[in-house]
Amino acid sequence: MVAARPVAKTSTSLADGRALIYFDDRASHRHPEVDTRDLAVSSIDPELRFDPLQEEWVIVASHRQERTHLPPTDECPLCPSSPDHATEIPAADYDVVVFENRFPSLTPLPETASDSGLLAVAGGVGQCEVICFSSDHETSFSYLSDERLSTIADSIVDRTHELSRLPGVEYVLVFENRGSDVGVTLHHPHGQIYAYPFIPPKPRRALEAAARYRLDHDECLFCAVLDAELEDGRRIIAESENFVAYVPSAARWPYETHIQPRMHVADLADLNRDERGELLRLQADVIAAFDGLFGEAIPYLSTVFQAPAHEMRDLAHLRIELVTPRRAPGKLKYLASSESAAGAFINDVVPETAAARLRHSWPDRSSRNL
Numbered sequence: 001m002v003a004a005r006p007v008a009k010t011s012t013s014l015a016d017g018r019a020l021i022y023f024d025d026r027a028s029h030r031h032p033e034v035d036t037r038d039l040a041v042s043s044i045d046p047e048l049r050f051d052p053l054q055e056e057w058v059i060v061a062s063h064r065q066e067r068t069h070l071p072p073t074d075e076c077p078l079c080p081s082s083p084d085h086a087t088e089i090p091a092a093d094y095d096v097v098v099f100e101n102r103f104p105s106l107t108p109l110p111e112t113a114s115d116s117g118l119l120a121v122a123g124g125v126g127q128c129e130v131i132c133f134s135s136d137h138e139t140s141f142s143y144l145s146d147e148r149l150s151t152i153a154d155s156i157v158d159r160t161h162e163l164s165r166l167p168g169v170e171y172v173l174v175f176e177n178r179g180s181d182v183g184v185t186l187h188h189p190h191g192q193i194y195a196y197p198f199i200p201p202k203p204r205r206a207l208e209a210a211a212r213y214r215l216d217h218d219e220c221l222f223c224a225v226l227d228a229e230l231e232d233g234r235r236i237i238a239e240s241e242n243f244v245a246y247v248p249s250a251a252r253w254p255y256e257t258h259i260q261p262r263m264h265v266a267d268l269a270d271l272n273r274d275e276r277g278e279l280l281r282l283q284a285d286v287i288a289a290f291d292g293l294f295g296e297a298i299p300y301l302s303t304v305f306q307a308p309a310h311e312m313r314d315l316a317h318l319r320i321e322l323v324t325p326r327r328a329p330g331k332l333k334y335l336a337s338s339e340s341a342a343g344a345f346i347n348d349v350v351p352e353t354a355a356a357r358l359r360h361s362w363p364d365r366s367s368r369n370l
């Protein structure tokens with residue numbers, strides 16, 4: 001692990017007023033280039049509709065149909081700009097860059113009038129940002145250096161802090177989808193940051209379970225689950241000094257993997273820079289193990305769950321969840337009626353078998369294999 005050094009943050013704005021922030025690996029002063037494109041401000045009015053049966057908000061954002069879909073590599077909007085091709089990033093190079101999504105599902109100033117009652121409607125207030133992990137179009141999260149992983153972690157801490165302070169924001173989710181099989185519209189290595197005006201259903205249910213568990217047992221549910229997994233041991237994939245990667249006992253997806261800190265921390269900001277780098281290295285190694293299983297870059301979803309912006313923070317426990325819909329070479333798990341309609345998952349791969357296979361395909365560069 002490289003020695004902790006301060007990351008350099010430089011803020012600027014794009015031609016249509018959207019914010020863009022450079023996070024550079026080494027502290028240096030950057031003079032941001034001007035975005036010379038002639039960009040119309042996109043008209044966006046996302047709204048929230050409440051589903052009274054599931055007690056969940058649904059985001060309706062129809063403008064997203066216009067967004068860029070799988071452009072050729074020489075038209076990639078996330079590559080650095082060149083004299084012939086102006087992209088979303090005006091610079092000739094960058095390390096990590098974060099900017100407001102041009103086609104957001106949530107926006108700071110929605111125009112929708114709110115409407116209460118059984119069929120409640122509200123403005124889709126929030127923010128959606130894109131985070132580019134590298135200026136190299138062809139790289140992957142699992143190939144990034146320790147230094148770069150630390151810069152990404154620092155940028156996530158910064159964005160989580162800033163977005164949590166926006167009016168109406170209740171939860172900041174950081175995630176990466178890779179592969180067109182999981183709906184990725186741009187191949188350049190990047191993630192997304194969503195600042196929601198509510199705690200999304202999955203983290204909310206986990207926090208509610210943690211609240212009940214604490215009442216009954218006076219301890220953290222997430223810590224207790226990790227202790228139980230460590231004691232059982234069959235589904236542990238890898239351990240580092242401060243973190244454990246394992247297939248959960250009740251994995252919904254083949255090769256579903258959770259990474260959790262051994263210590264009770266609510267979010268990335270609770271870790272020091274070396275610990276954050278260690279966590280993201282383990283995440284990168286899980287992705288390399290996914291690819292190793294099938295001998296190719298496979299589609300995956302990787303999500304960082306941190307504490308909500310305001311409510312239930314004392315119950316939260318930082319964790320990362322990774323899943324791939326790939327269940328066998330050339331075969332995808334589709335969400336069929338039992339999963340999509342009823343919410344009852346059927347997993348084709350026994351979790352203990354999945355963990356054994358992931359241990360076997362663990363990347364050689366790491367000494368953390370058990």
Ligand SMILES: [Zn+2]
Pocket residue numbers: 076077078079136137188
């Ligand atoms: Zn690119």
